[in-house]
Amino acid sequence: MIRSLVFCLFLMVISAASFAQTAFHKNKVIAHRGAWKAQGLPQNSIASLREAIRLGCEGSEFDVWMTADEVLVVNHDGDFEGMEIEESTYAQLLTKKLPNGEKIPTLKEYLAEGMKQTGTKLILEFKPSAISKERSERVGELSVKTVKEMKAEKWVDYITFSYEGGKKAIATDPTANVAYLTGDKSPSQLKEDGFFGIDYNIRVLKLKSDWIKEAQDLGLTVNAWTVNNPEDMEWLLDQKADFITTDEPELLFELMKKK
Ligand code: MG
Numbered sequence: 001m002i003r004s005l006v007f008c009l010f011l012m013v014i015s016a017a018s019f020a021q022t023a024f025h026k027n028k029v030i031a032h033r034g035a036w037k038a039q040g041l042p043q044n045s046i047a048s049l050r051e052a053i054r055l056g057c058e059g060s061e062f063d064v065w066m067t068a069d070e071v072l073v074v075n076h077d078g079d080f081e082g083m084e085i086e087e088s089t090y091a092q093l094l095t096k097k098l099p100n101g102e103k104i105p106t107l108k109e110y111l112a113e114g115m116k117q118t119g120t121k122l123i124l125e126f127k128p129s130a131i132s133k134e135r136s137e138r139v140g141e142l143s144v145k146t147v148k149e150m151k152a153e154k155w156v157d158y159i160t161f162s163y164e165g166g167k168k169a170i171a172t173d174p175t176a177n178v179a180y181l182t183g184d185k186s187p188s189q190l191k192e193d194g195f196f197g198i199d200y201n202i203r204v205l206k207l208k209s210d211w212i213k214e215a216q217d218l219g220l221t222v223n224a225w226t227v228n229n230p231e232d233m234e235w236l237l238d239q240k241a242d243f244i245t246t247d248e249p250e251l252l253f254e255l256m257k258k259k
Pocket residue numbers: 033061062063125
């Protein structure tokens with residue numbers, strides 16, 4: 001009897017230790033386009049992802065577009081160094097570099113970098129297409145398929161301004177965590193359509209602060225963008241938001257230490 005109790009205890013210790021090794025940080029801090037500002041790094045670069053990881057952020061956000069030849073690449077704007085991403089091939093984008101000398105990262109390269117660690121989650125924003133609704137859906141679908149192919153599901157949560165793209169991503173993988181960014185849907189509508197959370201502009205949440213509790217009561221997460229001043233950070237912490245997306249992760253960490 002005692003021997004089996006000791007054995008059970010041993011198993012519990014072992015599983016707790018392995019869990020600790022794979023647990024993602026739980027500190028609400030989401031670095032917006034990576035942690036770039038304080039170090040002067042290019043937004044959405046591999047270097048900015050590494051810096052968010054180094055800081056210990058819970059998540060590092062980045063933006064995904066699809067080239068004319070259907071390669072998913074990571075960049076904030078629809079154009080990369082003067083080239084429209086949706087109208088350029090991947091080979092054409094490779095002719096230009098980011099200011100730090102990196103080439104434009106592909107989604108696969110970005111995921112591979114993030115999967116070298118298990119502290120910081122990867123918050124994948126797939127961008128709506130300026131060309132067509134079909135392409136918006138395709139970006140959502142291909143993003144989810146790429147994450148599955150890379151076996152990166154554990155690392156990735158999704159966000160999007162495209163309601164169609166979001167629904168397509170959820171249909172492609174019903175276990176995908178997809179939060180919606182535009183701010184025009186109620187928590188109950190999002191819940192009904194299988195979304196994971198609301199991720200709304202701080203101004204929207206201040207106007208509709210009842211949506212915070214409403215969303216959490218429905219089991220949705222609450223995130224806000226892009227929160228760069230201390231007053232807004234304090235307010236969201238007091239409201240018990242699940243995540244805070246910021247260009248100033250260092251500032252948010254400092255502020256949370258004082259709380
Ligand atoms: Mg974004």
